Amino acid sequence: MFKKILIANRGEIALRVIRTCREMGIKTVAIYSTADKDSLHVRFADEAVCIGKPASSESYLNIPHIMAAAEITNADAIHPGYGFLAENSKFAQICLDHGIKFIGPTPEMINSMGDKVTAKETMIKAGVPVVPGVEGLLQSVEHAKASANEIGYPVILKATAGGGGKGMRVVWSEAEIEKSYDNAKAEAAASFKNDGIYMEKFVEEPRHIEIQVAGDQFGNVCHLSERDCSIQRRHQKLVEESPSPFMTPELREKMGQAAIKAAAAINYESVGTIEFLVDKHRNFYFMEMNTRIQVEHCVTEEVINYDLIKEQIKIAAGHKISGNNYYPEMHAIECRINAEDPYNDFRPSPGKITVLHQPGGHGVRIDSHVYAGYVIPPYYDSMIAKIIAVARTREEAIDTMSRALSEYVIEGIKTTIPFHQQLMRNEDFRKGNFTTKFLETFKMQ
Numbered sequence: 001m002f003k004k005i006l007i008a009n010r011g012e013i014a015l016r017v018i019r020t021c022r023e024m025g026i027k028t029v030a031i032y033s034t035a036d037k038d039s040l041h042v043r044f045a046d047e048a049v050c051i052g053k054p055a056s057s058e059s060y061l062n063i064p065h066i067m068a069a070a071e072i073t074n075a076d077a078i079h080p081g082y083g084f085l086a087e088n089s090k091f092a093q094i095c096l097d098h099g100i101k102f103i104g105p106t107p108e109m110i111n112s113m114g115d116k117v118t119a120k121e122t123m124i125k126a127g128v129p130v131v132p133g134v135e136g137l138l139q140s141v142e143h144a145k146a147s148a149n150e151i152g153y154p155v156i157l158k159a160t161a162g163g164g165g166k167g168m169r170v171v172w173s174e175a176e177i178e179k180s181y182d183n184a185k186a187e188a189a190a191s192f193k194n195d196g197i198y199m200e201k202f203v204e205e206p207r208h209i210e211i212q213v214a215g216d217q218f219g220n221v222c223h224l225s226e227r228d229c230s231i232q233r234r235h236q237k238l239v240e241e242s243p244s245p246f247m248t249p250e251l252r253e254k255m256g257q258a259a260i261k262a263a264a265a266i267n268y269e270s271v272g273t274i275e276f277l278v279d280k281h282r283n284f285y286f287m288e289m290n291t292r293i294q295v296e297h298c299v300t301e302e303v304i305n306y307d308l309i310k311e312q313i314k315i316a317a318g319h320k321i322s323g324n325n326y327y328p329e330m331h332a333i334e335c336r337i338n339a340e341d342p343y344n345d346f347r348p349s350p351g352k353i354t355v356l357h358q359p360g361g362h363g364v365r366i367d368s369h370v371y372a373g374y375v376i377p378p379y380y381d382s383m384i385a386k387i388i389a390v391a392r393t394r395e396e397a398i399d400t401m402s403r404a405l406s407e408y409v410i411e412g413i414k415t416t417i418p419f420h421q422q423l424m425r426n427e428d429f430r431k432g433n434f435t436t437k438f439l440e441t442f443k444m445q
């Protein structure tokens with residue numbers, strides 16, 4: 001097992017990794033920017049190294065500084081968390097070249113899923129259902145037009161280097177295709193330095209349901225059931241839950257097997273997630289694979305009673321997985337508490353937390369790095385806490401969440417707590433009656 005892990009991240013996920021390392025008897029090294037010198041991850045780690053200025057490009061994305069910190073402290077592994085360098089194959093390769101274990105998949109696995117057209121081709125070969133569309137990249141506007149006529153409108157244009165919505169255009173008729181194609185290409189070129197665009201049939205009002213998987217270095221792959229992440233706003237997830245209220249035992253079995261096929265197709269090693277679109281008839285289609293631990297991993301941990309970070313570290317250290325699949329025995333819902341004003345278009349609200357009371361009690365888990373007096377810096381993402389409510393049924397989990405939200409006191413900044421309180425009372429949400437379009441029509445009272 002590793003003796004010392006450097007955590008190349010900040011905020012709640014850095015703390016989350018430190019907690020598991022402590023339980024496993026592994027020493028930890030925090031890295032931090034000057035803006036984060038008073039952060040809890042710096043205090044809770046065994047050692048901490050300042051690696052640069054506030055801008056991410058000069059700190060949490062600065063590979064030479066991070067490698068220097070790992071070498072100075074003699075860390076034998078690096079945990080990348082999520083975001084920042086978690087899906088950067090160059091960073092994974094540099095770790096490999098320096099004899100420091102990157103806690104995640106190999107650079108080749110990251111690359112094979114990072115390019116969406118390649119990923120889709122791999123999935124077709126593996127027999128995983130994908131959204132009907134044209135195989136490969138679009139070659140020209142004429143190619144796009146002909147393809148759209150073949151598939152039938154509406155279609156969606158996506159960037160092969162994309163993911164998470166950037167460079168995406170829905171096209172409803174031939175009149176729009178030329179402009180959408182040009183815009184998607186320009187946006188992809190500007191965002192990813194790669195203007196490759198592909199086309200799919202647009203699935204209307206889908207659900208976003210993802211399957212957690214784990215694979216080891218010996219070719220074993222298992223699934224750990226699903227998370228429903230349909231409650232999103234501008235491709236930012238706000239609420240996740242497991243099990244999905246739309247799931248049936250039959251669909252779980254089919255999607256679980258498809259997810260295992262997907263991960264096995266690239267000999268996947270580490271924990272990862274296969275994202276699917278699910279239409280109203282319960283047809284499901286591979287969308288992308290996330291080759292990292294995700295923000296919402298906690299809902300899975302709660303329903304299967306399993307520490308996913310511990311599993312990820314053990315896999316990286318060469319341990320075998322049990323080979324069993326895991327099924328939800330509880331219901332868990334996660335609300336992301338962001339420093340944003342839900343009454344003003346979710347505008348960021350950084351600043352000092354003057355008063356703080358965090359909820360607790362039966363069935364409530366809080367993963368957070370903030371404390372009274374903490375100043376939320378404006379440089380990074382706005383998530384300041386995750387509340388996870390766990391109960392035997394969905395109804396009880398929603399009631400536990402409502403109760404926990406009502407105890408939460410955060411003064412000095414605006415937060416998404418009022419949004420979540422209203423969502424938990426929404427009739428359609430309570431019925432499990434929602435798709436990825438739900439928040440487009442949701443209005444704050």
Ligand code: MV4
Pocket residue numbers: 131156163164165200201202203204206207208229230232235277287288436
């Ligand atoms: C789609 C789609 C409908 N049809 N693809 C959004 C992010 C990126 N991962 C893919 N996305 C979508 N792809 C087809 N063929 C609808 C979306 C989509 C979406 C997906 C999941 C969660 C929220 C979403 C919000 C808008 C659009």
